[in-house]
Amino acid sequence: MKNIYTYLLSACIVLSFNLEALAKSIAIVTNSESASLKNLSDKDLKKIFLGKLDRTPEVPKIRAAQLDPKNQEYKDFARNFLGKSARELRSYWSVQIFSGKAIPLKSFETSEQLKKWIENTPGGIGFIDSEELSSDLVVVRKVN
Amino acid sequence: MKIGISVLCLVFFPSMAFSKMESRGFVTLGTASSNSDVSYHNHIGKLPTVTGITKFGLNLSSDISDRWSFSGQLLSTGQQDYYDLRTDWIILRYQPLTNLRINIGKQLVPLWFAAEYIDVGFLLPWVVPPEEIYNIANIKAFSGLSMNYTYELGSLNLELQPFYGAVNDELPAVYAPDGVSTKVEAERVYGVSIDLGNEFMEARMAYVYGHTNVDYPPGILIEDFETEITTFGLKYDRGDFLLWAEYGVIKDVSSQSSVDKRKEEALAAITRAAPYGENPDLNDVQQLNDVTDAFTKTIIANRVTGYSTYYLTLGYRIDDFVPTISFANLAKIKDEDLITGGEQSSSTLGLRYFVSATSDFKLEYQTISVPKGSYGLFDATNYYIASLTPGAELEELGDVNIVKFAFNAVF
Numbered sequence: 287m288k289n290i291y292t293y294l295l296s297a298c299i300v301l302s303f304n305l306e307a308l309a310k311s312i313a314i315v316t317n318s319e320s321a322s323l324k325n326l327s328d329k330d331l332k333k334i335f336l337g338k339l340d341r342t343p344e345v346p347k348i349r350a351a352q353l354d355p356k357n358q359e360y361k362d363f364a365r366n367f368l369g370k371s372a373r374e375l376r377s378y379w380s381v382q383i384f385s386g387k388a389i390p391l392k393s394f395e396t397s398e399q400l401k402k403w404i405e406n407t408p409g410g411i412g413f414i415d416s417e418e419l420s421s422d423l424v425v426v427r428k429v430n
Numbered sequence: 431m432k433i434g435i436s437v438l439c440l441v442f443f444p445s446m447a448f449s450k451m452e453s454r455g456f457v458t459l460g461t462a463s464s465n466s467d468v469s470y471h472n473h474i475g476k477l478p479t480v481t482g483i484t485k486f487g488l489n490l491s492s493d494i495s496d497r498w499s500f501s502g503q504l505l506s507t508g509q510q511d512y513y514d515l516r517t518d519w520i521i522l523r524y525q526p527l528t529n530l531r532i533n534i535g536k537q538l539v540p541l542w543f544a545a546e547y548i549d550v551g552f553l554l555p556w557v558v559p560p561e562e563i564y565n566i567a568n569i570k571a572f573s574g575l576s577m578n579y580t581y582e583l584g585s586l587n588l589e590l591q592p593f594y595g596a597v598n599d600e601l602p603a604v605y606a607p608d609g610v611s612t613k614v615e616a617e618r619v620y621g622v623s624i625d626l627g628n629e630f631m632e633a634r635m636a637y638v639y640g641h642t643n644v645d646y647p648p649g650i651l652i653e654d655f656e657t658e659i660t661t662f663g664l665k666y667d668r669g670d671f672l673l674w675a676e677y678g679v680i681k682d683v684s685s686q687s688s689v690d691k692r693k694e695e696a697l698a699a700i701t702r703a704a705p706y707g708e709n710p711d712l713n714d715v716q717q718l719n720d721v722t723d724a725f726t727k728t729i730i731a732n733r734v735t736g737y738s739t740y741y742l743t744l745g746y747r748i749d750d751f752v753p754t755i756s757f758a759n760l761a762k763i764k765d766e767d768l769i770t771g772g773e774q775s776s777s778t779l780g781l782r783y784f785v786s787a788t789s790d791f792k793l794e795y796q797t798i799s800v801p802k803g804s805y806g807l808f809d810a811t812n813y814y815i816a817s818l819t820p821g822a823e824l825e826e827l828g829d830v831n832i833v834k835f836a837f838n839a840v841f
Contacts, residue, residue: 338580341528347496355787370629373787380788380840381553383454385546386501386521386537387578389491390452 311416312363312429315401320345320409321424331427332368334411336378337388351392351412353400363413367429454489458551460792460836466827470798471561471807474832483558483836484508485549487518499523505549518549519571531578538571540591540623541636542676543663551838555674555754556780557792558834560741561807562760566680567659568612569640572597572619589625594618597642613645630668634676636661639683654688657681670747672754677740679763692727699724736763737772745782754780760807774806775799789839796834800827 314331316323322344323331333339334350341347353359355376364375382388394400397414404410405422416428460483462474469475472482485508491501502520506513521535538546542564547553558564574595581588597616621638638659644652663676682689703710703717703724710717741758756778778796785791800806808827 339528340525341496373784376787377553380454380550381547383491383501384456384487384489384503384550384553384840386491386503386519386523386533387531387546389493389499389501390454392452 310359310362312359312366312413313416313419314367314411314413314426314429315404315419315423316409316411316426317405317407317422318424320348320411323348323411324424324426326426328367328427335363335368335391335413337382337391345409348409348411349392349407351394351400351403351407351410353397353413354393354395359397359413359415363429367413367427451490451492453491454840456485456487456489456550456552456838456840458483458485458549458836458838460484460551460557460834460838462557462832462834464830464832466808466830468805468827468830469809470830470832471565472558480508482507483834485551486513487549497525499525507549529580533576533578534574536571536573537576537593537595539567539569539619539621539638540576540593541567541621541638541659541661542678543632543634543665543674550840551792551836552788552790552840555672555743555745555752555782556756556778557794557836560743560756560758560776560778562758562774562776563676563678563739563741565807566678566737566739566760567638567640567657568614568644569597569599569616569619569638569642571599572616574619583626586626586628590622591625592620592622594620597640614642615644616640616642627665630666632663632665634661634663634665652692654684654691655682656684656688658683672743672745672747672752674743675741677738679736679738681736681763696724696727699727737761738763745780750784752782752784754778754782756780772806773801773804788841789837792834792836792838794832794834796832798830798832800830802826 322342326334326342330339334348335352337350339348352363355361355372361372364370364372368375370378379388379390383390392403394403394412397418400412400414401418401420401423404412411426413429419425459480461478461480462472462483463478464470464474464476466475473479474481486506488504489501490503491499493499500520500522503518504515505518506515517536519536519538521533521537524532524534526532538548540546542548542559544554544559544564548559548564548570551557572593572595574593576591576593576595579590581590595618597614597619599614600612619638619640619642621636623634623636626633636659640657642655642657644655657680659678659680661676661678664673665675666673684692699720703720706717706721710721712718712721737760739758739760741756743754743756745752745754757776758778759775761773776796776798778794780792780794783791798806800808804827806827808830
């Protein structure tokens with residue numbers, strides 16, 4: 287009987303490590319022209335991704351973008367930075383869009399596409415897997 | 431219509447690149463059926479209907495410059511035999527400050543919580559919003575100016591939305607046959623909505639005044655109809671628990687001369703129909719028209735003297751399922767002014783199942799109770815005429831059961 291408990295405990299530990307491994311470390315990134323966005327508080331950064339903040343004195347137009355919701359990064363960013371489930375975040379944005387209160391965030395299928403867009407877009411900001419950072423991007427915040 | 435929107439934008443903003451246009455959509459495929467011979471709001475009767483439930487919408491939006499943007503929505507609503515297509519709303523938006531937005535164009539009146547996305551079934555906890563409250567205003571959209579101003583009050587967000595405009599709209603009539611519209615004109619509509627809340631909780635108050643001319647089918651014109659609607663709401667949605675509750679009061683504030691005119695018209699129509707007695711020959715078109723005219727004008731002359739209405743919806747999430755229970759009530763404010771009334775109450779059990787993060791099924795079972803002498807939100811004319819049919823047992827509607835079902839998706 288003791289062996290069964292030991293196996294069960296081991297299985298739980300292995301499973302929890304695996305689940306931990308599935309959750310990705312996320313980085314909010316921008317381009318060098320908009321590096322001042324690093325100085326924003328978490329609260330203001332959240333507002334950007336909820337469509338409630340679109341400018342600062344240094345960046346006249348902030349353009350937020352996201353990875354397609356089917357990506358794990360979207361789910362992790364929603365949960366760990368915005369405090370919402372992916373479903374809640376999509377629902378929030380649907381209300382904003384279909385009531386005419388906001389224009390949808392630009393959405394990209396892959397991190398490569400998103401990174402390229404941020405590099406070339408004044409005020410561009412988005413979130414990617416921390417392991418996919420490149421030297422052309424400025425890290426605004428790391429989200430674990 | 432898309433061409434119209436594009437032309438409009440190209441005229442005013444020739445530099446706008448339409449490749450930047452974002453498009454989203456929504457669809458609801460639904461049906462409803464009741465156990466009553468008298469048809470309910472949006473033609474719900476014994477024969478299953480899709481009217482007013484099945485919908486398809488296309489939302490287009492684009493930034494025009496750093497401060498200017500536009501959004502528009504096309505809406506196709508299912509009728510029994512065809513689909514009605516209209517521009518639901520189209521807004522040109524100017525944002526001089528991050529917390530101040532000025533909206534110009536055709537906009538939905540922000541009267542209730544869901545008023546600005548009322549046709550997007552996936553965003554609602556019901557198959558259709560409670561008719562008792564979401565049906566009492568005959569103004570859905572106005573053309574004019576509005577402003578959204580947001581202000582942080584500690585951890586709460588305050589949003590003010592004053593608006594002013596006019597209405598020249600045609601909406602599918604909820605009681606007349608398919609293809610017939612109710613025409614609403616308003617030389618002025620104004621009001622304000624005030625929202626206070628955070629990500630999980632929202633309290634709301636709104637006030638709307640409208641000075642309207644309404645052409646109800648079949649050709650019943652009501653002029654100089656002035657109404658005031660005041661609403662209050664509370665919404666809570668956190669974790670597994672959700673609550674939506676709203677209360678509203680609608681008052682006829684027409685001038686005394688307008689009220690007197692409506693009563694005179696109703697009296698004249700009653701006088702025309704009087705010779706037919708209590709049992710008109712419904713096969714005689716003239717008699718049928720005169721009786722219907724008299725009955726409808728009498729109802730309208732009295733109908734909106736004043737109503738109070740509310741609903742409460744509670745829900746609890748269990749994985750992908752959300753069972754809900756709703757109670758709603760529509761009651762007249764003053765008994766003495768009403769010959770017949772639209773009072774009713776209802777209770778609804780619902781079950782929502784999320785198929786995915788962007789689609790769901792909803793099933794509802796609603797029981798509507800209509801007090802004696804009232805027709806609730808049932809087709810009053812239909813009720814009246816049906817009650818004249820020999821052998822009919824329709825003098826009291828009593829309790830009526832309705833089943834509604836819908837598949838909803840956003841994409």
